[in-house]
Amino acid sequence: MEAYIRGVGIISPQKTFDTEEFLPEVVEYSNNSLRCIEPSYKDFLNPTLARRMGRVIKMGIAASSACFKDSGIAMPDAIMTGTALGCLEDTEKFLLAIIENDEQFLTPTSFVQSTHNTVSAQIALQLKCMNYNFTYVHKGYSFESSVLDGLMTIAEGNGKNILVGGHDEMTDKYYRVCDRVNYWKKEMTPTLQLINSKTDGSVAGEGAAFFMLSAEASDKDYAKLRSLKFIYKPESQQEIEGRIGEMLAEKGLTANDIDLVIYGINGDARYDGIYNQLKDSYFKNSTAAYFKHLCGEYQTSGSFAMWLAARILKSQSIPPSVLIGENKHASIKNVLIYNCFMGTDHAAFLLSQC
């Protein structure tokens, strides 16, 4: 199962939306919660519709619009999105109204917009796209599941151009809830210091990123997505390395063929050892990069990593802000992303230069 990444569109806590520039500067956050830099939505949405939409819906529509524009494909054969939290802001509004009004006076808007599949549905409505439309809600595997479905759809010949994406939003309430179960650091940690942190927890993030996966190559492609593996609750480092080895072997590659590994290092002392062991032993000959100091930790952060890998492969340049150590390779042919959410949902993506 393989596909070409024909177009991308992303809204993140960095200046990534609708720009040719590739992370020219880093926006640093010091409050343990990274929020997206959002565009003016008036260019993408009818104001009458926009007034009912929560932030993540608008982010999803704008990011997918950028992806359509970038890919030159106006109508996908299928839309698959992944989200762990869905439209959290509207869900909170709706639930709060139930409590505050003692289950009376419930208005329809926040309920209608609170379902997890609202973003993919709104994208389809905007396009008048009646094709296959699916939303995956699988915590740290939400985005990965949408990509897997996209790859399978292409492999089975059920579509040539598939929109896949991941989107999740952070709210103040959700931040506080997760803080109680130790998702976030207790001390304020500036994002550029995250990699040096030795304490538990990470910093919260959010984002919306979309990709047009195509069955056929074109001169516009960013990269070739060659493989995606889920490694759920690995019991040991040996299991992780073994599964990665199998993944590479299926493509006729070894660890030495991987020019760049993008790690999901998030400053959490409980899990960063997994990445550091890979970096220092299994992939010791590969250039290393990380990304969660740019987007924060969230369940669909793999979408930010895939965007980063695609841009690196197309531009053949690694932004200094993501490098760990020195760049060991003059050209970048193969990139592996290794990411996990809270130590349970591990995933590896393999991308290659077109």
Next chain:
Amino acid sequence: MNELIDKLKGEIIEQLNLEDVKKEDIDNDAPLFGEGLGLDSIDALELIVLLEKNYGIKVANPADGKKIFQSIRTMAQYIQDNKK
């Protein structure tokens, strides 16, 4: 009546999240639906809930809705006539 109209405009802007609309932009006699503010059926439900929640008024007969929600003025008049 003018005070009620002004208050109602503020409540509608907030309830329907009419971000770019100011109170002075809303004509007291302009249609709320279709033209004018361009509201739709979901907004109608929001307005029904607004009447019940803020003024204790239940619109018992849905057929009355068309008349009640004709404009800001007709809405205010209905509130004035039926407020408990």
